[in-house]
Amino acid sequence: MSCSKNGKIAISLERVLDIAEVAEKTGLAPSALRFYEKKGLLASSGRNGLRRTYEPEVLHRLELINCARRAGFSIAEIRRFLGATPADAAVRARMAEKVAELDEDIARLQRMRHSLQHASACPHEPLVECPEFKQALAT
Amino acid sequence: MSCSKNGKIAISLERVLDIAEVAEKTGLAPSALRFYEKKGLLASSGRNGLRRTYEPEVLHRLELINCARRAGFSIAEIRRFLGATPADAAVRARMAEKVAELDEDIARLQRMRHSLQHASACPHEPLVECPEFKQALAT
DNA sequence: CCTTGACTTGAACCGCGGTTCAAGTCGCAA
DNA sequence: TTGCGACTTGAACCGCGGTTCAAGTCAAGG
Structure with a gap:
């Protein structure tokens, strides 16, 4: 198995994503996305009302984060590396x-x-x- | 690095071991040894007063447990495998x-x-x- | 306008793998 | 025989990585 389910996440550029879409596409719970944001791993691009919106690139970032997590990296460590x-x-x-x-x-x-x-x-x-x-x- | 620090733990047969000795030889805290015992991974052979004593073979067992833990196995899983x-x-x-x-x-x-x-x-x-x-x- | 439903928040809670603590108990040496 | 010191216990606590909950807020549709 790869880090992504199919080896490649389909990313539609142009469109900004809803948190629910991101959750569904990455297999992460919305609560996890908020948690990552609080920890500084992830940024939402804006809001639609209260709702977070995400740029499509976060899917790549989350793929990377997922992979690193499963490889045993802590969230703090991942943040360090992402910011490097x-x-x-x-x-x-x-x-x-x-x-x-x-x-x-x-x-x-x-x-x-x-x-x-x-x-x-x-x-x-x-x-x-x-x-x-x-x-x-x-x- | 191996699972054991030097690739081989010196085991003196004949003598029963004190918990402190086991802790020192395996690099585990005494609290961890008690914890493992409570979880059913480990047995102490008897007591000297209140003090747990261990047969020398537990060193091998702990080496194995250590290795499995570091390989990402949960304690419950290790217990299943040890009892197989x-x-x-x-x-x-x-x-x-x-x-x-x-x-x-x-x-x-x-x-x-x-x-x-x-x-x-x-x-x-x-x-x-x-x-x-x-x-x-x-x- | 008012309801509905999916999001928002902070705070509480969870399981895991232990560690730390207070209070008690023992062997051993003086 | 009286300390001392290293162990014993159960219970509380810890950090991690989230999830769950209650209460609130918003956009859209009827």
Whole structure:
């Protein structure tokens, strides 16, 4: 699965979006959109009465936010990265750190995957004590 | 980095362990050990006065628990898996599902890594708008 | 004009994964 | 035997990432 459901969200330019439309297109609850706005991840472009309106680009932004969230980034971290400029050395450094962390995470997930894959078909009793299972985890 | 700090925890058999020793060797807080026990992930072997004592094998178990936690498994899920027997078809199926989920997670992390790697050195302003950055995330 | 219905707000609440706290209890050394 | 210090307990609290709720406000349609 990709970060977006179909690999690409259809974005109709020209038209400003209602919060309900954004919610539906991104799969996020309206409450989540308001929450993100309060946290500084997201901006609504204006109001129609009380109702928030959004420029179509927020869909891309939300796609990115969704992906980062699912990759384990905190909201604070995402905000830092979204606000980054090329000149911001500190954020760049943080990004490089994150790359290293992601490498570790990926390796860990791969080990877990391997062990679990084995466990799902292993006749050991109890499963946890299977030497191959344990060995894969201990690296 | 491995799941264990040095890739292998030294386990002295023969001796039963104090909670403080277990905490130190695993890097977990004593409060976390009690918490895990309450949740059914862990058993203490007995008491010395009020003090919990642990068999050395819990170190392996905790190593496994640590690894699974960091891989994003919930405590409830870990408990299910730890209690599994080879005959338990439901748990096996759940494990197989988890393998598939892990595949997705791994793919997502790899995309994030890629984008972030690029972003950390990209002269685009603002970074978020860099086409290469976005493209990597949208799959 | 008045209703309807979807939004608005702030505040309260939720589950998760623990940590912290107050009060109590034990082993051990002096 | 009397401390001391490290543990014990349950309960309260924490940050995170939201959701839910009550009360209010708006635009549009009849």
